[in-house]
Amino acid sequence: MQEHDVIVVGAGGAGLRAAIEAHEHGADVALVTKLHPVRSHTGAAEGGINAALHSEDSWDLHAYDTMKGSDYLGDAPAVDAFAQEAPDEVIQLEHWGMPFSREDDGTVSQRPFGGLSHPRTTYAGAETGHHLLHTMYEQVVKRGIEVYDEWYVTNLAVTDEANPEERACHGAVAYEIATGEVEGFYGHDGVILATGGLGQAFDHTTNAIANTGDGQAMAFRAGSPMEDMEFVQFHPTTLPSTGVLISEGVRGEGGILYNEAEERFMFEHGYANNDGELASRDVVSRAELTQINEGRGIEDEYVHLDMRHLGEDRILNRLENILHLAEDFEGVDGLDKPMPVKPGQHYQMGGIEVDEYGQACIDGLYAVGECACYSLHGANRLGGNALPELMVFGARAGRHAAGEVDEKAKVKTGPSAKSEDGSIGSPVDLGGVSESEAVATDGGALATPQDVLEAAVEAERDRVETLIERDGINHADVREKVQLTMTENVNVFREEENLKQALRDIREAREMYQNVAVRDPSRTYNTDLIHTIETRNILDCAEAITAGALAREEFRGAHWRKQHQERKDDEWLKHTMYAWNNGNPDLYYKPVILEGDEETYEPKERSY
Amino acid sequence: MSTQVTEKSDEKEEAESTEQSPGERRREEKAKRQQEKEAETPELIDEADETVELKIFRFDPEVPDKEEPRFDSFTVPYFEGMTVLDGLIYSRDNYDSSLTFRHSCRQAVCGSDALLINGTQRLACKTQMVDLEWPIRVEPLPHQDVVKDLVVDMEHFYEQMNAVEPYFDPDELPEEDREEQKQRPENREKIKLSTRCIWCGACMSSCNVAAGDNEYLGPAAINKAYRFAMDEREGGDKKEDRLRILEQEHGVWRCQTQFSCTEVCPKDIPLTEHIQELKREAVKSNLKFW
Numbered sequence: 001m002q003e004h005d006v007i008v009v010g011a012g013g014a015g016l017r018a019a020i021e022a023h024e025h026g027a028d029v030a031l032v033t034k035l036h037p038v039r040s041h042t043g044a045a046e047g048g049i050n051a052a053l054h055s056e057d058s059w060d061l062h063a064y065d066t067m068k069g070s071d072y073l074g075d076a077p078a079v080d081a082f083a084q085e086a087p088d089e090v091i092q093l094e095h096w097g098m099p100f101s102r103e104d105d106g107t108v109s110q111r112p113f114g115g116l117s118h119p120r121t122t123y124a125g126a127e128t129g130h131h132l133l134h135t136m137y138e139q140v141v142k143r144g145i146e147v148y149d150e151w152y153v154t155n156l157a158v159t160d161e162a163n164p165e166e167r168a169c170h171g172a173v174a175y176e177i178a179t180g181e182v183e184g185f186y187g188h189d190g191v192i193l194a195t196g197g198l199g200q201a202f203d204h205t206t207n208a209i210a211n212t213g214d215g216q217a218m219a220f221r222a223g224s225p226m227e228d229m230e231f232v233q234f235h236p237t238t239l240p241s242t243g244v245l246i247s248e249g250v251r252g253e254g255g256i257l258y259n260e261a262e263e264r265f266m267f268e269h270g271y272a273n274n275d276g277e278l279a280s281r282d283v284v285s286r287a288e289l290t291q292i293n294e295g296r297g298i299e300d301e302y303v304h305l306d307m308r309h310l311g312e313d314r315i316l317n318r319l320e321n322i323l324h325l326a327e328d329f330e331g332v333d334g335l336d337k338p339m340p341v342k343p344g345q346h347y348q349m350g351g352i353e354v355d356e357y358g359q360a361c362i363d364g365l366y367a368v369g370e371c372a373c374y375s376l377h378g379a380n381r382l383g384g385n386a387l388p389e390l391m392v393f394g395a396r397a398g399r400h401a402a403g404e405v406d407e408k409a410k411v412k413t414g415p416s417a418k419s420e421d422g423s424i425g426s427p428v429d430l431g432g433v434s435e436s437e438a439v440a441t442d443g444g445a446l447a448t449p450q451d452v453l454e455a456a457v458e459a460e461r462d463r464v465e466t467l468i469e470r471d472g473i474n475h476a477d478v479r480e481k482v483q484l485t486m487t488e489n490v491n492v493f494r495e496e497e498n499l500k501q502a503l504r505d506i507r508e509a510r511e512m513y514q515n516v517a518v519r520d521p522s523r524t525y526n527t528d529l530i531h532t533i534e535t536r537n538i539l540d541c542a543e544a545i546t547a548g549a550l551a552r553e554e555f556r557g558a559h560w561r562k563q564h565q566e567r568k569d570d571e572w573l574k575h576t577m578y579a580w581n582n583g584n585p586d587l588y589y590k591p592v593i594l595e596g597d598e599e600t601y602e603p604k605e606r607s608y
Numbered sequence: 609m610s611t612q613v614t615e616k617s618d619e620k621e622e623a624e625s626t627e628q629s630p631g632e633r634r635r636e637e638k639a640k641r642q643q644e645k646e647a648e649t650p651e652l653i654d655e656a657d658e659t660v661e662l663k664i665f666r667f668d669p670e671v672p673d674k675e676e677p678r679f680d681s682f683t684v685p686y687f688e689g690m691t692v693l694d695g696l697i698y699s700r701d702n703y704d705s706s707l708t709f710r711h712s713c714r715q716a717v718c719g720s721d722a723l724l725i726n727g728t729q730r731l732a733c734k735t736q737m738v739d740l741e742w743p744i745r746v747e748p749l750p751h752q753d754v755v756k757d758l759v760v761d762m763e764h765f766y767e768q769m770n771a772v773e774p775y776f777d778p779d780e781l782p783e784e785d786r787e788e789q790k791q792r793p794e795n796r797e798k799i800k801l802s803t804r805c806i807w808c809g810a811c812m813s814s815c816n817v818a819a820g821d822n823e824y825l826g827p828a829a830i831n832k833a834y835r836f837a838m839d840e841r842e843g844g845d846k847k848e849d850r851l852r853i854l855e856q857e858h859g860v861w862r863c864q865t866q867f868s869c870t871e872v873c874p875k876d877i878p879l880t881e882h883i884q885e886l887k888r889e890a891v892k893s894n895l896k897f898w
Contacts, residue, residue: 036762038807039710039718053786087786094788097776097841099796099803106790124803130717131803138775178755208712241689244715328716328734331689476701520706522671525756528705 001453004030004146006401007172007187008194009153009215012040013129013387014369015194016136017089017394018358018401019145022192025402029145032174032185034152034210034530037137041196041208042390045129046247046321048113048121049093049391050384051086057118059083060598066385067594069115069280070378071557071567072603073228073575076596077410078356078374082385082392084597089391090122098135100124101318111252111318113384115280115608121384126247126321132387148185150177153214154463154533156191156222157184157449157456158362164223164579165414169365170449173460177530180523182461184453190364190401193219193352194394197370200479200534201542202345203487206238206245215371217537219352220544224360225414225579227373228350229541230548231558233381234492236284238344240302244329246322246341248383251277253318255307257288258338259296265303272608279608282380282558285343289492292342304338343492347386348541349377349558350548353413353577357405358397361414366397374411375575378592379557411593419574422587424551427500428507430543432583433514467532472517475532481509482535482542490546495562499550506543513539543585548576551587569603651702656685661743662695664707668756671706677754679745680704686737692725692744693732696758709758716874719806722749722813723758729810729872749813765809768826772833772853779843795840802835802882804875811869811879823858827869827879830860834882837889851890860886 006022008015011033019029031037052062063083067074094100094108101109101123113121124131140147151174159167171186195215199207220226236257237246251257257277259265266272271287272279279287288303297303307315307322312335315323326334352367354360356374360367369390376389399405424430485505489498513536520528554568555561574589594601653659662682668674682699693711700707710720714733721732724747726740737744752760782789811827812818818826825833836842837850854860860883869879 035712035718035720036766036807039712039720041713041718043717043806044713044715091786091788095778095781097778097836097839099799099839100788100791102791102793102796104793106792108788125800127717127804130806134803135776141770142775142777208718209714210712242714325715329689331736474701474705476705518705520671520708522668522706522756524668524670525708525759526706527708 001184001186001450002030003186003188004028005187005189006030006192006398007032007185007190008192009172010040010194010196010369011035011037011147011149012194012196012369012390013042013132013136014390014394015192016133016140017391018192018194018368018398020136020139020143021395021398022402023143023145025399025404027189027402030148030185031140031145032148032151032153032172034150034177036149037140037147038134040133041211043130043133044206044208044245045132045387046126046245047249047252048111048123048128048384049090049132049387050113050116050120050382051090051122051388052083052118052120053087053090053108053110053122057120059087061117062086062120063596064601065116066376066382067601068604068606069380069382070376071380071606072569072573072594072601073231073375073378073556073592075356075375075411075593076601077593078376080597081356081396082376082389085392085395086388089388089395093132093135093391096135096139098124098131111249112278113252113382114248114275114278114284115382116384121252123249126249126319129387148174151175152177152530152533153218154460155456156218156365157453158222158365159452163415165361165416167223168363168449169222171453173456175460175464177525180526182457182464184457186450186453187364189403190366192358192366192368192397192401193371194367194369195371197348198538198541199345201482201486201538201545203483204238204243205345206235206243207345212534213371213537213541214534215367216352217540219360219365219367220540220580222362222365223580224362224365225353225577226350226544227353227575227577228375228378228548229348229544229578230552230576231349231379232345232545233281233347233349233558234285234343235346236281236288236343237305237341238346239326239330240340240342242329243344244325245346246305246325246339247319248281250305250307250319250322253307253314254310255305257284258304258306259291260298261296265291265296275608280380281383283608285492286560288343298340302340302342305341306338307334308336308338345487347381349373349379349381355409355411355413356396357400357409358393359400359409359413366401368393368397379559412590415579417590418577418588419591420589422551422576422589424547424587426503426547426550428504430503430547431580431585433510464529467516467518467529468521470517472515473512474519475516475535478509478512478516479535479538481505481512482538486542486545490549493560493562494549496550499546502546503543503550506539506546510539544578547578547585547587552576573603653683653685656687658686659683660686660695660737662699663743663745664696664699664758665747666757667754681743690737691733692723692735692737692746693721695737695744696732696746708756717806719808722808722810722874724748724750729814731808731810731874734874749809751813751819752809762809764822765807765812765828768812768829769807769832771825772829773850774829774832776836776839776842777846778841779846789841791841799835799838801877802831802838804877805831806875808874810872810874814868814872816866816868817862817864821858821862824862825854825859827883830854830886831877831879831882834886837886848893851886851893854886855890860890
């Protein structure tokens with residue numbers, strides 16, 4: 001058994017930031033990652049980091065933009081804390097040596113981004129995430145923080161009291177990929193989940209192969225609800241053949257979207273008469289797909305993003321990486337031709353329900369970064385808000401886990417925050433297929449935290465043995481089934497019948513998963529096993545997204561429903577909660593908090 | 609491949625039939641079923657205009673029929689734009705789920721899938737099959753221990769990176785709250801290419817000097833040091849420290865300017881130039897004390 005004060009699961013931006021902060025406050029920290037830190041998908045973030053740095057800008061403008069972008073589904077305590085602390089975090093990165101793009105006077109450059117009232121996006125070329133990730137990993141090395149790389153955390157060690165709010169998380173169970181060893185990681189002061197996104201629930205995504213919703217699913221099964229999962233961001237500019245991301249920075253610098261008739265449709269078809277290409281991402285994605293569905297797409301599949309008029313110098317200076325991506329992954333020279341783009345799954349606004357310090361309802365369990373929902377992004381995340389988010393909340397959770405925060409959180413979590421019951425109208429059963437899936441661990445009756453962890457380790461050893469020993473179908477068949485139905489039925493445009501079909505398909509996939517088996521008998525670097533366990537997590541995430549989407553009968557942010565074309569604040573200004581409930585999922589709602597530090601945010605019509 | 613598996617399994621059964629555990633028996637049965645599955649034609653292969661053959665290195669120290677390294681051939685449907693990584697994923701998902709390789713972002717930024725492809729170090733995700741001679745031969749990076757199939761032990765590479773104190777270390781920071789250090793755009797430009805390194809290890813694997821001298825820092829680590837030594841935000845004293853690390857016996861002077869690292873770098877970092885520049889800096893800095 002490994003023993004530390006704080007166990008951080010995942011070593012992308014959020015995990016690294018949490019680890020550094022907890023370490024700074026005296027905690028002994030372990031970073032446990034199924035990759036190596038520099039392989040994390042934070043490295044693929046391109047565009048930038050929003051922060052109100054300059055005197056003519058201010059945090060409350062950033063907060064207002066974020067709340068408007070969220071379509072008023074953000075919680076003000078999280079939004080305010082985020083906008084207030086983002087500038088400190090950008091300066092911190094600069095002081096750690098991050099190679100930001102610069103102005104002639106040597107100050108950090110800022111560029112316009114979608115949905116922002118001010119040019120406040122700091123960046124390092126079009127590879128901002130790569131530099132942020134490496135800069136923070138350097139600081140982890142400098143501090144000698146212990147990193148367990150290529151250790152895959154497969155479950156949490158959580159007690160099993162009936163009420164999740166009475167449960168405690170004492171650690172995590174991890175599988176060492178190189179050796180096949182299953183080991184317990186005891187965390188005296190808690191476990192911080194920073195496992196990133198879940199794009200692998202979809203067929204066309206900008207996410208990495210490793211983004212399989214592990215943290216969301218583990219916390220969910222341990223009793224921590226998922227929040228607002230129906231809100232999935234589809235990025236408007238991804239390469240059609242691979243889903244590789246073309247940064248919003250291209251439009252920030254002046255890139256233009258054209259349809260087949262070479263119309264600048266964002267303006268000419270009235271989708272965003274003020275902001276055009278720089279409207280919020282959900283708006284641009286819907287506009288593109290409408291053009292394509294109405295027969296004005298190129299090859300009926302995509303639209304064009306043109307940056308040639310920016311000139312070679314500016315492109316090379318600020319967007320060089322985009323040229324490489326378009327060339328390597330689509331075979332297009334962006335200096336010579338417009339780039340083909342279409343919407344692709346990009347970011348999960350919803351996630352593990354946590355407060356503004358990253359605490360879940362289970363004692364000792366935290367979540368930060370994309371796997372968490374504070375909630376900051378609400379129904380739609382603004383471009384350039386994910387990187388400052390993982391900095392601000394990584395630091396807040398790290399500080400809290402190290403015992404440095406006395407204030408009580410304003411965002412409430414757990415079943416006690418429920419304000420009303422919900423109903424899904426699912427055509428099939430949801431949740432666990434067999435009894436054995438019911439409870440995450442059975443440690444509640446056991447005497448010590450170590451016993452709880454030991455029980456969880458034994459359960460995971462059994463799971464691994466069973467998967468390797470038995471015979472059955474390949475996980476890839478299950479995963480593919482989920483991915484195809486999600487991209488087909490739970491995409492930008494959502495209709496009741498399609499959502500129901502997706503739930504049927506997910507149910508079938510869950511039943512298939514009962515017979516899944518690992519063919520590779522080896523204990524050495526068994527990726528067959530890793531992918532099989534990941535696929536289980538994808539199933540839980542896909543179901544939560546679809547259930548929330550079917551229940552929410554309105555149009556808000558990234559969530560569009562064919563039969564419900566309006567935002568309905570009277571009825572739907574509330575967070576969707578989806579709880580595992582021992583295998584019989586429960587969907588309910590909790591209120592949105594719009595009372596901020598300085599003002600109460602009033603929901604307004606959202607136009608760009 | 610399939611005959612090999614059968615022969616080995618049979619031998620084992622004869623020799624140890626009395627001691628065979630239920631688990632071993634199951635594994636053998638699984639191996640047989642897998643062969644049967646591999647004999648089926650997987651999906652898509654009929655739809656493709658062409659197929660391409662991948663010859664992939666296989667090795668697993670603890671699986672009887674893979675203890676001896678070998679090459680397996682997989683026939684993969686070819687579609688326009690297909691990369692070597694796509695071919696590996698196809699082979700794994702349709703033929704043999706035990707085929708093992710690192711990969712994650714599939715867009716040349718995580719640095720997981722540097723492999724020896726047709727004899728050259730490349731990232732599988734950004735190597736188009738159409739640009740290669742077929743059949744395509746895929747092997748693990750040379751000069752590193754093979755863990756299994758295409759996975760090599762990266763520990764030594766990480767150790768060398770860590771040996772150059774790979775973190776920013778300024779003399780002093782601005783006193784004002786929320787004030788950044790100033791950096792001239794030209795200086796940022798100077799270090800730009802060096803900051804693109806994705807730690808894939810292609811350079812180190814291609815380097816003859818690193819192959820012969822295990823302690824040689826190698827191109828990636830030296831480039832990492834370059835990134836800081838040339839950053840004007842670090843002070844002159846720190847630069848001296850960095851040059852001293854680089855001047856050690858297994859540092860910059862080992863480089864024989866063969867340019868292999870520069871040729872294989874998937875991020876087009878001029879590694880050899882950076883090493884040469886650091887040699888010049890080291891000489892200048894030593895002259896100062898004479």
